[in-house]
Amino acid sequence: MLDETLKSCLPCGLHAPSRNYYFDGKLLVARDFTDEQDYHRGLRHLHNQLLHGTGTVCGLKVIQHPQEGCRRENLVVEPGMALDCCGQELILPERRRIDVAAMLAADPDLAELLDGGMHLVVGLRRCDRGAEPLPRLLPGCGAGEATEYGRVTEDVELVLFAADPAGAAAAAIPRTPRLDWVHTMTFGAQTPGALHVNEVERRLQVAVDAAGGAAHGYVFVADTEAAAQTHDLAALLEGPAELTDTQSSRETGLVFFAGHGWDSGAEGARGGIGIWRAGALSAAAHPLAILPCDGRYLRLAVSPVSGALFVLETDGGSRARLLSYGAAALSDWLVEGGVPAAAPDPQAKLEFSHGFGTAGSPFRRGAQMLKVSPDGRFLAIAGSVGAAAERLYLIDIAALNGGSVTEASARPPELPEFDGSERLMALDWSLDGRYLYLLGQRPAAGGRVILRRLALTGDGNRLALAGQGAWIEGTALDLAVAPTESRAYLALTDAAGATRLTHLDMDTVIALSSDSPAEVSLAPDALRVEGAGRAMRLAGNGRRLYLAAGDDGTAAPDRGLVAVIDIADSDCGAHFLDPLEACPACAEDEDHVVILAHLPHYRAGDAPRMMDADQAAEGDAAIDNLGFRSMVPSAATLKRVIDCILAQGVAEGPPGPRGNPGADGAAGLSVTEVGVTMGAAGTDPVAETNPADGGLRLDLTIPAAADGAPGADGLGIDAATIEYRADLSQPWVDIVQQGRQRVLDIDLPRPAAGPAERPVNPVTALSWYHGKVHPDGPNFFGNLWETGIAVGFERPVAWSQFGVESDVEGKLSRSLLVELQREMPASGGAMVWARLGYLAIDPIDYADDQVSDGLLSEWTPLDHQTETCRGFMLRQANETDWELVQGEWLRLVFHTDFIVDLDGRPLDGTFLGGKLPTGKGGAPGDTFRSWFRVPARDGGN
Structure with missing residues (x-):
């Protein structure tokens, strides 16, 4: 009888096919039928x-075994x-169990390799097997076997082997x-600084300073689609x-150049923003209007959605200010003549208690330090001046315009955690606005440039680290992220001082x-x-970079430059020519195994649980079905993918340029x-x-009037x-939705009694x-x-x-204003709250350092x-056993309506949201209630 496992004798790869030729009278033997197959x-x-x-x-x-005990x-x-x-088909018609433990026990060499440094790989291999043994009717030339297999089952076998992580990475x-x-x-003799790509007009805007003190705004043709x-x-x-700085607004069709030293007539030179119509740049060298600003150094950002500016x-010192202007307000001002004295007031202001950089800093060089998502x-x-963690601001624009953003809340x-020496040098957004990329600088030997990705969590302006990040030696200059987020472009100065x-x-x-x-390396x-890079x-389409640099100071002539750099991705179409080099074939030492999955850094000696990746816990071996597996998609799968790409391609991508105006329609x-x-009425x-x-x-x-x-x-x-609120000059009333309730929110200017006083x-x-x-x-x-x-007051x-009323002996003193209830x-x-008897009330005093997070730890009883007094205490006045039970509630009720301080200010007992009163609510009096649980007598929970 033949061996149960049958090896195929078919050639693998290219071979000259030879088919059977039939004719009448030809003797057919088993070989002819085998050759036909x-x-x-x-x-x-x-x-x-x-x-x-x-x-x-x-x-x-x-996948993991369905039984927990077998995993x-x-x-x-x-x-x-x-x-x-x-090209052999490997068909597994039904689920099959892999006895990993038995296979490793049968292969001790493999088990020894799997010490945590190697991956355990699961593969599938063709294994034909004989089936249906039949008696041999005619003797052959062999050893005289009495039976042969009548069928061949094209079966498969599962195999395990170890793979080195360094050499097992999937082809990218x-x-x-x-x-x-x-x-x-x-x-x-000029130095270019800030750059801006005007996507609508297909123009490059460059803010250029001259050595003699006269600056110019250069606007160049920048059509990345042109041949x-x-x-x-x-x-x-x-x-x-x-x-x-320079910017443009798609919504208003305006171009902005910001700077200092604009000629404003009788007022002399001042800071401001020159504004031009984008469609009339070539015909108007001087600005249509100048929006006045107080700061000497200005940086700009424009919302791609609303057009807000x-x-x-900053004046270069220790303070700065953020202003926002609505697109409609600017447009209306320009229509009315654009007179500086009639310039619109900022929609919002935000004061900063620090500056953003001196000469040579990213803020002054024109690096991308502020950008709207x-x-x-x-x-x-x-900001590059100060620790990175204290100079990153993520400002909710709606909240800013509503007046509720402060410097602290904007962080x-x-x-x-950032290293304390790290400074922020530039930033950029992902195209979908979900990720913020930060370019930092950490002083070290030669300096380190650090790139990080942070994700918006959906909880206000909270950010979370989304990746390990990368660092490269050098000094950071600027950052740009490709719209596909496949790569980032870094401008930096290397160890030799060259711009790269x-x-x-x-x-x-x-x-x-x-x-x-x-x-990483360059x-x-x-x-x-x-x-000197700036x-x-x-x-917007990711196909072109512009890099501004000043004079290097070593070679003549004295000049600045803007380098225009085209970006070409790898030509995916070149893969169509790969077959021209050679046909696909198995490697000489290949075992014809198809990899299905791997378990990273598997330790055979630990026999860890082998779990699906989404259920694996620490110490488990996670099953990775994608890392090294190669897929052969069917034509139907390819069609679905292409249809999806085509459908999404219509809706996605950066906005295209504005089209040319159409012809006038007929009157x-x-x-x-x-x-x-x-x-x-009623019709x-x-x-x-x-x-x-x-x-x-x-x-x-029109129907006649009728009652509705x-x-x-x-x-x-x-x-x-x-x-x-101290920051209001006029009352502010709004209705806000809190869950299912509509709440009337009233903000009033704080009384003029003094900013530090509370009512x-x-x-x-x-x-x-x-x-x-x-x-x-x-x-x-x-x-x-x-x-x-004890309970304590602010004053x-x-x-x-x-x-207070005392008994005859003077031991029991009580007040109708205070009760302790159970x-x-x-x-x-039903259950009711009842007042505990035999409680004495005494006045107390305490120091502010005896209070931490609202908890009064020590106090001094007074006569x-x-x-x-600054408060009171309640104590048990006789030996009555209240039989307090562990975990039961005791409630203090204090009628604060009857108490005022020495200046006539009422006691505030509004215990809103379980928080001690702050006095900011301005709601005096009320009844103060607070409760706690009775602890265990033995110290247990």
């Missing part, structure tokens, strides 16, 4: 190998089909761009003494393999620019006469147009809040945390006799207001003859 099988395998490739066609997913020894493979490197699609320096714009790239000068604009201004929701600002809360432009694969930045940034094709901008007829007729109005001399007559039939149906009930107001005297300290177990623990019961529980009050059963199964 092999001919068709061989061509089918060749078709699979050359036209489809190697990998999984469908299914064959490796350390077994894996399961789902049904499916694959093609091996010879090459994404290395080609940087082609196609043109240089030079500026004699010939001349970068002709489209306009030369007259600027002030110095320019610091944001101005960050593509969805128009946030304005990101980075994202709980930022990832390099690109960085974003996969390194967003990887999660480490908690620290990965070290790209092999990194460009070297002869000059700023960089990327065209239409206008209404020259109007007739009105009153109809019956519908009717409007008709009828021909008339020279135009149309509009005939209106009763209106629906209004939404009403469920609650109201009042707050006194009320709030309760500021308790000897317990509201709603929690009393912090004294088992000492609580003894302390009730001695120090009791002293007259003790006589408590109206829940007691009542009739009908009842005292005139003033």
Whole structure:
């Protein structure tokens, strides 16, 4: 009998097919029929190998065993089909269990290799097996076997092997761009700074300062779609003494150049923003209007959604200010003549207590330090003066315009830890506005440039680290992120002091393999620019970079430059020519195994649980079905993918340029006469147009007035809040939605009694945390006799207001203003709050340092003859056992309505949201209630 495992004798790869030739009288033997099968099988395998490739066609997913107790020894493979490197079909018709433990026990060499440094790989291999043994009727020439297999089952077998992580990476699609320096714009005795790509007009705007103190705005043709790239000068604009930034607005069709030294007539030179119409640049060298600003140095950002203009201004000192102007307000001002004295007021202002940089800083060089997110929701600002964690601002634009943003609230809360020496140098947004990229500088040997990606969490302006980041040696200049987020472009100064432009694969930045940034090097094709790099901008389609540099100071002539760099991605179409080199074939040492999955860094000695990746916990071996698996998509799958790409391609991508104006339409007829007729009440109005001399007559039939149906009930107001604010000069009233309630929010200017004074005297300290177990623990019961529980106020009050009554012996003193209550059963199964008896009330005093987070830890009892006190304490006055039960609630009720401080300010007992009163609500009096749980007598929970 033949061996159960049958090896195929078909050639793998290219071979000369030989088919059987039949004729009458030919003797047919078993070999003829076998050759007939092999001919068709061989061509089918060749078709699979050359036209489809190697990998999984469908299914064959490796999953965890369904039984928890079997997951350390077994894996399961789902049904499916694959093609091996010879084109053989590998078909698994039903689920199959992989006994990993038994296979490793049978191969101790493999088990020894799997010590945590190697991957355990699961593969599938063709294994034909004989089936249906039959008796041999005629003896053959062999050893005289009595039986043969009548069928061959084209079976598969599952195999395990170890793979070195360093050499087992899946083949990646090459994404290395080609940087082609196609043109240089030079500026004699001038220094280019800020750059801006005007996508609508297809223009490059350059703010250029001259050595003699006269600045100009240069506007160049910058059409990345045109075949010939001349970068002709489209306009030369007259600027002030110095320019610091330039921007444009798609919504208003305006161009902005910001700087200092504009000639404003009698007022002399001042800072401001020159404004031009984008369509009239070539005909107007001088600005249409100048928006006045107080700062000497100005940086600009424009919302791509609303067209709002944001101005960050500073005098170069220790303060700065952010202003925002609405697009409609600017347009209306220009229509009315654009007189500086009538310039619109800023829609919002935000003061900063620090500056943003001196000469040579990113702020002054024109680096991308502020930018509005593509969805128009946030304005990101980075400052290079001060620690990175304190100089990143993410400003909610709607909140800014609403007046609720402060310098502190503009900083994202709980930022990832930055090194204390790190400084922010530039930033950029992803095209979808979900990620913010930061370019930082950390002083070190030679300096380190650090690129990080942070994700918006959806919780206000909170950011979270989204990737390990990357660092490269040098000094950071500027940053631009490709619209596909496949790479970032970095302008930096290398260790030799030369300006370099390099690109960085974003996969390194967003990887999660480490908690620290990965070290990278300059790209092999990194460009070297002869000059001191200043700023960089990327065209919206990602095909062109502009890099501005000043004179290098070592060679004549004295000039600045803007390098024009085309970006060409790898030509994916070149893959169509790959087959010209050679046909696909198996490697000489290949075992014809199709990889299905791998378990990274598997330790055979630990026998970890083998779990699906989304369920794996620490210490488990996660099953990775994608890392090394090669897929062979069917034609139907390819069609679905292409259809999806085509559908999304219509809706996605950066906005295209504005089209040319269309031809004027034909003159239409206008209404020259109007007739009105009153109809019956309750009828519908009717409007008709009828021909008339020279135009149309509009005939209106309007129903007579009649009472309407009763209106629906209004939404009403469920609650109201009042707050006194020092930053308001006029009252502000708004209705806000809080869950299902509509709340009337009233903000009032703080009274002129003094900015530090509050109109009320709030309760500021308790000897317990509201709603929690009393912090004294088992000492609580003894302390009730001695120090009791205490309540403190911000300012002293007259003790006589408590109206204390004492018993005959003077041991029990109580006030009707204060009660300590417990829940007691009542009739009908109800529970009621009942006052605890035998409680004495005493005045107390305390120092502010005895209060932490509202918890009063120590206090000093005072004599009842005292005139003033800062609070009171309640203590047990006799030996009555209240039989307090662990976990039951005790509630303090304090009628604050009857207490005022020494200046007549009422006591504030508004315990809103479980928070101690702040006094900012301006709501005096009320009844103060707070409760806590009784602790365990033995110290347990």
